[in-house]
Amino acid sequence: MHRAEGTDNMLVKSYVLLPLILTAFERDAAILSAHLRTPAPYLEVLHTAAAMATSDLRDVRTQMRTRGIKVYEQQRLEAGIEAKYICRGYHERMLLLNDIIAAQATIHMRRYLGLDITAFKSYEDQYRIKSGPNESFSP
Template identity: 75%
Template sequence: MQRAESQDNLLVKSYILLPLILSAFERDASAISSELRTPAPYLEVIQTAVHAASADLREVRAGMRARGLKVYEQQRLEAGVEAKFICRGYHERMLLLDDVIAAQATLHMRRYLGMEKMKQR
């Protein structure tokens, strides 16, 4: 049986993570706009991050199409998110644990917000 290659797995993982990141940005923007007196500068930073994450998601989707990948089912489990996908005709399964999702989402969100370099200081 042919297994999905590492690039395939990275694309599927990004396909799962990026919508979660976009939802987190939207939720945070809503909270900021209702709680702060001057939310505009913060919302601009978040909006820039949303545009970058959306562009990455479009690239991931194009990459998946080019490599013959299609996620046909996502399911929220107690431990994380399970995705079932087709990789060039073969059915595969990926489970992302909540801890992995949180860690990866934090790294990506820092990068989208321009905080990647700040952490290295």
């Protein structure tokens, strides 16, 4: 019997993915500020995107607490990231492959940056990500 539901799995996926996205935004901001003559407008966009991702991560953590989910170990493997977590008393394991992480992070980053993600509509429906910057995270 599978104890974690689809929403639970999506929350764990987001919990693993969002910090990676935040790290990428921070890294990109450092690169832009070092190599552009007028980095301020670009940095503002990145900081706004990072703030939205941070808000989503806060919402994910709140929903995880509410649903009785706790990630207790994350390990980077050659193939991807393995997350071990407890879901309402049951130990679960999730492996996110590097290719999946890269694809999903790219879509989320495009959305946070205000870019068009309509080409990824099936992804949006599947993972129920918000389509606009003013909507709250709703897995």
